[in-house]
Amino acid sequence: MTDCYIYDHVRTPRGRGRPDGALHEVAPIDLASGVLRAVRDRNGLDTSLVDDVVLGCVMPVGEQGHDIARVAVLCADYAETVAGVQINRFCASGLEATNMAAAQVMSGQSDMVIGGGVESMSRVPIGSDGGAWHTNPEVAFKTYFAPQGIGADLIATKWGFFRDDVDAYAVQSQRRAAQAWAEGRFARSIAPVTDVLGDTLLATDEHMRPATDMQSLGALKPAFTSLGEDCGYDAVAKLRYPEVDAIRHVHTGGNSSGIVDGAAAVLLGSKEAGIAAGLKARARIRAFASIGSEPCIMLTGPEKVTRKVLKRAGMTVDDIDLFELNEAFASVVLLFQKLLEIDNDKLNVNGGAIAMGHPLGATGAMILGTVLDELERRDLNTALVTLCVGAGMGTATIIERV
Amino acid sequence: MGGVTHAVGADGVGILTVDLPQGLDALDAATSGTVAAAIDALLGDQAVRGIVIHFPTASEQAGGADAGAVAAELRAVTDAAARRKAALARVSVLQSALRRLETGGKPAAAAIGASLSGGAFEVALACHRRVVADDAALRLGMPRVSEARIPSGGATQRLVRMAGAIAALKLLHGGSLTAADAQAAKLVDEIVPADAVLARATAWVQSAGAEAAVRAWDTKTFRLPGADPRTHHGGGQFAVANALQRKATGGRSPAADAxxxxxxxxxxxxxDVGLRLESKYAARLLIDAAAH
Structure with a gap:
């Protein structure tokens, strides 16, 4: 098998995913082509060496439709021989795109591939793509469909995480993200987004609230009480989990991932491709995996896929220097940490999506780059990146520096 | 008198009187067959230019009474393919006649003098117009779904296309509306004094042109009312309706799921595809009941 190396990573800052967000005036195609241009320009890349661009996008309809990866390639003025494909593994799409790009290299079928993702949640809102899972009655019934927030609250209920626990985690995420930004830990990977005049629209993550404390979080109303009680989803979850008496709704906008806009790109290739392009490898893809988990609670995949990918790599939890788990909801991280007994100083050390937001299709590629930058800063070797995924899945990747 | 009778007036309006106080059960082959035969007779009679279906008395279906008997009949058919065929034939008698009425080119109006639920309401829904008596006690709706039966006279399809899916589901799971609420839900066209119902329906048929004998969903310009699962908003409404159905049924009712x-x-x-599906689901419930 061919080794696949990471040569570079760039991401946009994340803009608030609302009409008043800084990136709302930027079409998703421009976010995607923007990171492709950035990764080309900063590496002096001859794009004719790139075989394919794999981009995650979770709402691939409307202006994110039509295989946005190929159209972004064209808009970024890449060589016309560069193909593009859009993929969707829900919230792990950005990481899955990177894994699929790496798989092309590892199987020897491509030499250089870009993985990444894009999502303008302000312009193509979550839910825009429809789908059988929640609307088709037979499918919803068979899978005990309930929205992610219900699953997050169900995790908190089932494993005994209370409001103070999830809020304390959120405060830590905000504090760590603020410190990381203050110390310039993200600087290497950020490609600021400019407007049509060339002025900078956004250079930092816009969603952060560094002043967040337990008191301000405690004042927020639970976000999923009405969905649970008025819309029937608590009843659905209790049909699947009869051992749960009443679902405790502890998640709020403050301890859940933020809705944001953004894009990311990861430049991957074989050793030979890197030499041909005059690039220095930063890390190697050691292993990756995806797994299915129970779909009603939906968000328990990260622990399972972590065990799977560690086994595949012949590693243990102790062999990983840094863990990066997408902060979809605080309870997801707390459960992962509890089940795998991960040291708090190794997990999401620069904060995550609770502070900085979760641009669905891009996040996986963003946090892969975040943890790579941090490995280099701390001069550590191995990292495991993972995300919980819709419909009950988990995706994970292990990287090691070279 | 009583029962199902029909006659043709000098004006060319065929009057089909449905006087079934015990309710019209679409699974009751004899009664459904009588209604179907009367519809076909009027459609085939060249002297008939339009049809009024008159409901002089309340016709309310208790629901479920006959499903066990039908299941027992099916149990006697041991070959699986033959059993499927028999079940489909049984559930299709009323529905197919009503579709012929709906597409037969002759304007048909329902003259509703009293409460209707179940099969009789399904007959009324298949007409091109519904004229209802102004009576506060009058109700229009469907019986509760029971273990082995669902509406099989086209209600699952016509109610959604007329009132929208969310309103239709409330009725289909066993709900009823007053005449005024049914009119607001687009299920009733006209409310008139009780003694004028038959005359108004007849007058409408006399003056109706050929275009009046075509339902909206059989035209190219049809727009689905209410929640459309293909849209962001409508998909969300369906998702919530699904969850609330779970809350109400606990997942224990295959008929409610159907x-x-x-x-x-x-x-x-x-x-036509929707009606075919209705027949198949209705048949499957009977086949499943026969297997127990």
Whole structure:
């Protein structure tokens, strides 16, 4: 098998995913082509060496439709021989795109591939793509469909995480993200987004609230009480989990991932491709995996896929220097940490999506780059990146520096 | 008198009187067959230019009474393919006649003098116009779904296309409306004094042109009312309706699940496909009941 190396990573800052967000005036195609241009320009890349661009996008309809990866390639003025494909593994799409790009290299079928993702949640809102899972009655019934927030609250209920626990985690995420930004830990990977005049629209993550404390979080109303009680989803979850008496709704906008806009790109290739392009490898893809988990609670995949990918790599939890788990909801991280007994100083050390937001299709590629930058800063070797995924899945990747 | 009778007036309006106080059960082959034969007779009679279906008395279906008997009949058919065929034939008698009425080119009006539920209401829904008596006690609706039966006279398809899926589901799971609420839900065209119902319906048929004998969903310009699962908003409404159905049924009612699915399909497929699906789901419930 061919080794696949990471040569570079760039991401946009994340803009608030609302009409008043800084990136709302930027079409998703421009976010995607923007990171492709950035990764080309900063590496002096001859794009004719790139075989394919794999981009995650979770709402691939409307202006994110039509295989946005190929159209972004064209808009970024890449060589016309560069193909593009859009993929969707829900919230792990950005990481899955990177894994699929790496798989092309590892199987020897491509030499250089870009993985990444894009999502303008302000312009193509979550839910825009429809789908059988929640609307088709037979499918919803068979899978005990309930929205992610219900699953997050169900995790908190089932494993005994209370409001103070999830809020304390959120405060830590905000504090760590603020410190990381203050110390310039993200600087290497950020490609600021400019407007049509060339002025900078956004250079930092816009969603952060560094002043967040337990008191301000405690004042927020639970976000999923009405969905649970008025819309029937608590009843659905209790049909699947009869051992749960009443679902405790502890998640709020403050301890859940933020809705944001953004894009990311990861430049991957074989050793030979890197030499041909005059690039220095930063890390190697050691292993990756995806797994299915129970779909009603939906968000328990990260622990399972972590065990799977560690086994595949012949590693243990102790062999990983840094863990990066997408902060979809605080309870997801707390459960992962509890089940795998991960040291708090190794997990999401620069904060995550609770502070900085979760641009669905891009996040996986963003946090892969975040943890790579941090490995280099701390001069550590191995990292495991993972995300919980819709419909009950988990995706994970292990990287090691070279 | 009573029962199902029909006559043709000098004006060319055929009057089909449905006087079934015990309710019209679509699974009751004899009564459904009588209604179907009367419809076909009027459609085939060249002297008839339009049809009024008159409901002089309340016709309310208790629901479920006959499903066990039908299941027992099916149990006697041991060959699986033959059993499927027999079940489909049984559930299709009323529905197919009503579709012929709906597409037969002769304007048909229902003159509703009293409460209707179940099969009689399904007959009324298949007419091109519904004229209802102004009576506060009058109710129009469907019986509760029971273990082995769902509406099989086209209600799962017509209610969704007329009132929208969410309103239709409320009725299909066993709900009823006053005449005024039914009119607001687009299920009733006209409310008139009780003694004028038959005359108004007849007058409408006399003056109706050929275009009046075509339902909206059989035209190219049809727009689905209410929640459309293909849209962001409508998909969300369906998702919540699904969860609330779970809350109400606890997931223990295959018939309620079938109704939910048929309402969803009604939003997505042409009328004839939707009706075919209704028959197949109704037949499957009977076949499943026969297997126990």
């Amino acid at each position: 109704v939910q699915q048929l309402a969803y399909q009604a939003c997505l497929v042409p009328m």
